[in-house]
Amino acid sequence: MSKIDEPVKSEAATVAKGGASRLGRLPQVTQRLERYGVLLAWVGVALLFSILLPKTFPTWPTVRLIFGTQTVILFATIGLMFSLAVGEFDLSMGSMVGFGGSMMTVLNGTNHWPAWAAVLATLATSFLFGCINAFLAVYIGVQSIIITLGTGTLLAGLSLAITGGQVVTGISTSLVNFISTQFLGIPLPFYFALLLTVVAWFILQQTPLGRRMIFVQENREVARLAGLKVKRIRAGGLIATATIAGFAGMVLAGTNGAANPQAGSYYLLPAFAAAFLGSTAIIPGRFNAIGTFVAVYFLVTGITGLQYLGYAGWPEQVFYGGSLVLAVTISHLVGRHQIKGN
């Protein structure tokens, strides 16, 4: 096993940026502030709204709301993280969410395929589109941000084509009921998303593959010279993003009991915002699963609290955008301070 293949453990996760040595010299408080800043902000926001709304906010229905209604964003963001973690941008992710939901609904609801067959066919198609993205971006060499902009537009058009531009319905009751099934008052998809988060954490932080992905993101050329199969790793990231996005679309359609072909595009920016915010937490400077989970639910908690206070609409966008700008800026400043410290 090469040094790159050694499992990543806690602070050692920052080795690729030369962080371990400098971490040792920096004051503990600064390190922890950087690492757990978003987590603390999440706790702080929850506490603030609990103080402001003592009777309604710190309740079990609120917990159910926060964890039960934004599962699609968590799926989409974790999926997006796989391509970001290898230095690729997948702008087709939102369209893939819309396409996944539309295709599954058309197959199952309109064409009366069995639910399992519709799900498998949709997953396979999502995988295929991931392969197309990967082939064009990695093996042909066109920048992924450009290719996925094109495939995203193509997928948006295909979604309209297969649905006839209409909201489609008819998803089998068993599938809708399954997706609506609750455990501890929270629908099952949340637990699937949680499981995906754990799997992503394991892959990125505990396996040689995760170390290689980090190395590819840090310096593609050096990684290639070190003998890593860079192209394969980049392709894998893009394929994982597309496949998970297709799955997220199916969860969305199953939750709504119908598919809106245009729904997916609205997940693109929130997922990017959460992924970048997540990269400032737990393992700062790196896309990581736990940080992403914390970021998604920090944003959801803040927005829910604002809604409880009676603010809907623009205050949510201000909170979303403001949190991202603030977190990334603070993270950048702390990182610069660390470099100066070195």
Place this chain on the structure above:
Amino acid sequence: MRRATPIARPDAGSRSRKKSFAALSLTVGIAVTASVLAPVVSASAASSTATSAGVIRATAVVNSYRKPPVWKGPSATVSLKGLAGKRVVYINVSSGIPVLKYWSDHVTALALKYGGVKVEVVDAKGSVDEANKGFAMAIATKADAVLLQAFPASLFQKQIADAHAAGIKVITGNTGVPGDVSGGQDAEVSFDYAQVGRIQADWFVMDSKGKGKGLVVSSNDVPASPTQANAIVAEAKKNCPTCNLITKDVQIPQWQTSIPTLFQSTINTDPTRTYLLPIYDGQSLPGLGAIRAAGAGSKVSVGTFNATPGIVESLNDPKSGLKLDIGGNNEWWAYAGTDTIFRVLSGTAPIKNYNIGLRVFDTSNSNLIKGTDDGPWYGYTGFRGRFTALWKK
């Protein structure tokens, strides 16, 4: 026989005075209380009476809109002589939105079939720049009219002025208030969104028996939305002074992510606020999913508008919470839009309000929702003959 001893008299007198004082106090107390409470009780009774009358009025309105719509359109004819060969540039806010494509397709076909007028559709894809390009194209190619669909006229003041300067008439579609040409356009052809809002409010008052608390969710990025949202609040206030409505604005890009949490946070913060009134059913779709997932279908009532195929079917799913979906007849609008084009091109005064057919779909008549062609749901196609009778060759 001895009478009662005089010694007893002072005691009796004292008791008597005390009784008198107590009686006086009680009387004064009652009088004061009555005088203080009278206006309150009277106001409360008056309010209750007003609400009862309002519930009756609201019920009558909802019942009338449960039936198939009837013709309340114009009777003034329009001459189609000399219209053949004229051109209209139809700027669509987005042809990717099914109903907008439906309208543009039908207007194109009707205008050509009955008037020989050629309609050229420009898909603005939601972009003001693309719409500006549509105006520039109309001016450059010397079109006879522009129909600007679902964009607010106020955004295009310069373009409208430029078009007028080039001798091009400007029609707007579905910006909120039928016949409202305050944006400088020559005609506005629209569903009566204020009436839609009033029906939503009346259903809310009727269904809650005048005791409802609700949330109106507008989407102010859609030009017609504020008109409809304001009408809901005003009508509810008129027919149910004791009802309580609050309004939130959630715009199109946030529908998917914000509506589910907004629905649930509304219920969590105030479990008695059980009526959710989003302006559009497309807006409510993510919320219906959240209601279903939370198992709250029996606790809330969602009342909305558009009767979009694929969404309105949720009326048959009690878990979704959808209880009302008002529909507007889209083919009827296409005929009205074509009629407006003919009138504007021929120099005939435009019609202010076509009273395009609306129908209430709720759990009482959800059996009408069959198939994806929504035309038959309305139970009336007589508008076709009515319009063609107005068009004189």
